[in-house]
Amino acid sequence: MAVDPIPADLLYRACDLKQFTFETTADLEDLPGLVGQERAVEALRFGTSIHRHGYNIFVLGPEGAGKHEAVLGFLANLAVRQKAPSDWAYVNNFRSPNKPIVLEMAAGSARGLKEGMARLIDDFKISVPAILESEEYQNRRQSIEEEYRERQEKAFEELRMNAEAESIALLRTPSGFALAPIHHGDGHEGEVLKPDEFNRLPEAERKRIETTIQALQKELAEILEHIPAWEKEHRDRVTKLNREIAERLIEQSMRDLRQRFDTMPAVRDWLAAVAADLVDNIGIFAGQGDQQQQQVTIALQAMAQGQPLPFGALNPFRRYEVNVIVENNNVPRSVGTSPWKAHMEPDTGGYIGGGAPIVYEDHPTLQNLVGRVEHLPQMGALITDFMLIKGGSLHRANGGYLVLDALKILREPLAWDALKRTLRRRKIVIESPGEFLSLVSTVSLEPEPIPLDLKVVLLGERYLYYMLSNLDPEFSQLFKVAADFEDEIDREAENDLLYARLLAGMCRKEELLPLDRSGVSRVIERASRLAEDAEKITTAMRPIEDLLREADFVARSESKACISAGHVDAAIEAQIARADRMRERSLEMITRDIVMIDTEGAVAGQVNGLSVLSMGAVSFGRPSRITARVRMGMGAARVLDIEREVDLGGPIHSKGVLILSGYLSATFLPEIPFSMSASLVFEQSYGGVDGDSASSAELYALISALAEMPITQALAVTGSVNQLGEVQAIGGVNDKIEGFFDICMRRGLTGDQGVLIPAANVKHLMLRQDVVDAVERGMFAIYPIERIEDGVELLMGCPAGERGPDGKFPQGSVYARAEARLAAFAENQRRFAQRADENGKK
Template sequence: MPAPKPLSMNRLYRSFPAEYLDFVSTDKLDELALPWGQEQAMRALEFGASIANHGFNLYVLATRGTGARELVQAYLKRRAEQAECPPDWCYVFNFKSPEEPLALSLPAGEGHRFRADLHMLIDELRSGVAAVFESEEYQGRLQELQDEFNERQQKSIDEIGEEAARDDIALISTPTGFTLAPMRDGDVIDPDEYEKLDADERKRIEARIVELQRKLQQAVQQMPRLRKQLRKRIRALNEEMMTFALGGPMGELKERWSHLPAVLEHLERVREDVVENAGAFHGRRGAGPPGELLDRYRANLLVDNAELNGAPVVYEDLPNHHHLVGRIEHQVRDGALYTDFSMIRAGALHRANGGYLLLDVRRVLTHPMAWESLKRVLSAGEIRIESLERTYGLASTTSLQPACIPLSIKVVLLGDRLLYYLLAHYDPDFGELFKVEADFEDQVEWREEDGALHVRLVATLARGAGIRPLDGAATGRLIEHASRLAGDQRKITARDRLLRDVLMEADHWAASAGAVMITREHLEQALDESRGRVDRVRRRALEQIQRGIVIVATSGQVVGQVNGLAVSRLGKLSFGLPARITATARPGRGQIVDIEREAKLGGPIHSKAVMILSRYIASRFAASAELSLSASLAFEQNYGGIEGDSASVAEVCALLSAIARVPLKQCLAVTGSINQHGEVQAVGGVNEKIEGFFDVCANAGPVDGHGVLMPASNIDHLMLDGRVREAVAAGRFAIYPIRRVEEAIELLTGMAPGEPDDQGRYPEGSFGHRVAQRLAEFTRINRPDRTRSRQGGAGEGPDQGDGSNGSEDDALAER
């Protein structure tokens, strides 16, 4: 098997084609319609926005920084301009049930006019109607009714008095009512004189008084009926006068709103209430009716779509319960909470009704009960404004229960993929309410034939950010940086925000230099400055290696030791550094101890990788026999934890080196994952890892003869820094693509790995032969121990004795 050749310069970096950069400034380029490269997501968005069936709301899956919210919002606004404008909504007083305000729907823009009309009506009630009730005509007619009532009441009393006088009985009015007494010659008889009358006379008088008292009682009992008749006639008078006073204004209103039956019905209720409360309009001129009465006739304009051009598109940045479904406000009056229909406030669902509502799903989920309220509204198809206290029975105070408003809306949730998968798995309502997924790509294809589109994309980003134009070299460098962010020569990142940030920083440095255009130098300065601001941790780590505090060998050869490569990600900072991996080997029972796992510093993926490499060694060097080995693996000076399988190639090389006692070159570092067949698999962060090892080697001295072994399947992911490319071009640094573990062994040891024949024997002088020899020695060492354990286990089955001692040997080996 020939050793891998180092990669050539053209495999380490993909440069943007120069033929697309023959322009002076991006100002000369046409804009590119965004979003570019998101055709599938936009088709899903178009479908979700157009389908009207229940439950077909959208979930936009997008990584932060892709500008998905701006793209979706811009698309929906364009679509909304072609849609019909939804109606206005008002809450008005419910005269039948005051605690349940009524909701009125009016054509868009007419809600404001309706509110103004009612305000004018109130002004008329406050001044004109009160003046009518104070007019001489009304007072005269009211006095006539009062006089007629008094006359009829007095007439019945006078008739009884005349009848009593004919019988010499006086009808006397007292503060408590009326009384009857005998009289003679027009004067009431004294009680002493009354006693002197004979018994028959007294009996006649008393009988007559009883009869007159009965008639008097009947007359008094007729008075409430007369008063009722009086009130009825006064009410009729009030209605007549109120109709006269409101005839003009109310007639105009009814004529103006004749096309809306619900408004006409409400105006009629207002008229009836004004008539019923006509007494409140009496009083001195200028005093007017009480404000609380007039406030009942106002309209609370909940949603005003007068300024809309099409359907609404609303983004709610604080999606809690009240901001979504609305709220009922309260005022403190005389130490108590007071509210009415005028204190009802709209939520985002009201404002977006008839259009589109955009929500950040993470923010919705972090506000208590907001997610449940949103689902309830979407399921019910109507908006019910209710406080959380009443919804969940936390308060029993009386409050308003506004009428529900029908809902016709398309809700668009914006969130990452993890939240989508969690909701789809754990919330059964989610799949019923959000049936359309629009998945935005994190990366888009970098095709050679799309070069003209790429430069137009940069021009569009620059114009959108409001910065200076770029020259051709700067444009090409930005596209190359986009490929580095994607970690793939065939892709560029779709996270426009990251590119826009670089452009704005480059514009700052161009402004500082007094330049009218952003050049490649300004862009490089922006990238360097941006890295330098967050680079402190990486610099300190390199310093510790350089000073020998963290031991990393970059020269010589060592048995059982290799330079692995790891990536650290801290916020925006991502960098790679070598990690010293060591291994030990001794006779044992086929156990490989992962010290990181035993110390609870290794993650499950790393533990899996160690198990895989142990099976690879067993299948390659002990395919038909027991593996007599007790080994250990460790990441030296690691105190923070290890996760991932990208060091498994390095680990197996260190372990085989420890077994064969063949030293490994420390001038090389290794990264790559291994499977059970010894194939090397792709890993992440190859650019950061290579650059990290290059920096360590450069700090230690000349980089001549140093290099990195990486999976061949990662070649397309290389977008290396210029310093590394220069060293490779000069032949001082090498990057080797490997496909199998044996290729790594050959590069690290300088020995041929060797291939086993049909008998499992390796060629003399090969690395595989050295490993096989050492494992055979381990087997011979283990064999006497097993014989003694069988002899010592007389009386037991041989399998039992072997298994028992084997377990003890394994425990000793682990210790």
């Protein structure tokens, strides 16, 4: 049965301008949602509404489908209605400085605590020295000092008077106190006896003096024993005075700060610890006081001994600072018509404004996710403290949403495991790569973990989702919601208008000229071509956005007020021209007969197959010569795939070749075992070959070689085939047709040239206008093929033949000639085996 070529009006589906009532997209409102993504939107709505552990979201879809913008826009509309989460800050732990305390505060209040503490310390630096220099304090301090001195002086005065009564002097020396005899009643009153003078005294006098000195030394020892206790009592009285002054000052200074944070238990407890520490260390505010000097001395000694040194050791006031790592804000702010613009700036820490935070982490390393503890060099050592704790994106997104690219986080060492561990624990633990890999045994700081409550949204292509589902058991437990974005939507009047509104929003967001009706129609037609389906529109918005930008450039260069179809066509042609070098070189090699492709004549066992070459973002069709050779085989029928034998054929291509054997075995000599040896090859193919879209062309070449009937070279073939002989749909049909058309066009159209495609691919046709024009003039033809037999008749100019009631194909048909040759192979093989058997017996 003859196959009629496809009419020209089915080769390209134009968009009906009459369905649009607007003049330009400036007349249209922005699309509030997503076109044709109801399933994905419902999944996002469910995933963000359910507050259960593990219900994080994986958004899967093709690259360039606008997942980022769509998800961030959806979250922005949702987050702005939610309550802003808590602020978080790290502060000093006065009991264990290496374990900083984390404080949770109401949204927007952390800065007040930080600034309040800074003002408090600044006030103390002024008020404490002023109080210590005040008359009241100096009088009370002087009174304590005088009492201490009087107590000592009284004790030593009594000892001195007792000694003088016995002619003994109490002397102060650099090494302490000493007792010595003195002259008495000899004109040298009060002078200390020299040793030779003491020796000339009568023995009785000497013994008396020695006994007296021993008794006085006991009294001196008792006095000296009491001095430390007196000093301690003195220090205690001074400390009590300082504490009294400090408590009164601190109570007055911290009253407002305590009242402000009285409803926050963690902050209230920490402020109480601050007050106690200030009382104990009030002396550090007295300028260069002994207490501050003592702390610096201890710090320097620790460094000299190689001990860890907190960063604040040389700055004692640093211990009272507040390290705010997350600060939210309850004041809404306007971000224009595109509320997700702020999300795309990783340096801003995400969108925060009147609701839950949304953070997009563009570089999801371990430390960028969970935070880090930084170190600074000081006096030859690396030192740190709680003020050097830096929060990560998990901290900033806590209470809201964290958006990550799945591929980016999987590429970062340790980051994926850290994210899963954090979600499992439901708390953020800051850990360094060294600790994670057990490369560092000393932990300088152990910050208190922060409770975690957020939704993580991963964005990635489908293969990543399925790979993680199969290879990572924890993935399905932590990401239970899949939001699957559609690759394409139905091309119908309702969706065309929605798409126009989507284009209107793009133009406003990018500040482009509006499109008129013809421009919108042309973009929709281009979207169908990108979808490779005349009944569908692609949802991959990145190439559409690029097209709009370039069409805007063309329109502005012509000083136009809007973008029309001509500008869109010019932008498309410019895109193709910029990336057309390889296609031009391929065409040139064929037209110069370097790569051998015939477009006229007829050859047995040779057919023009069609394939698509993809190089980056550019794809184009390229014809290939496929040849087949057959001969008698030994044993069962075997089709040798030369591409597979040399490891240039992929598994799908090899599968397609094996299917050919199934078709041949079922079609010819059903009751007689036959043997055949055949070889198939893509001539002048030096790269890998995969896919089964050439299997129908390979089958035509085999049948032609078997029947010894030539195939017209004016036709090219694409389509896969099953064992039943049905021709199946393939991809890239538009590129393949245009690739063969370009060769024919350069050599000159004869009117006999054309392409055989699967009938199932007719609905995918969105061909170039020059191809459509050539078909309309009858200079080129495209044939829809449902079965191999239809293609055989077109290619070989003779019916394939259908087996009749007598079990035979019609005389002279292609299949009759092929079966006759196979029968001859079988007979020859039987005779050959018989002779071999007779020779063996002899």
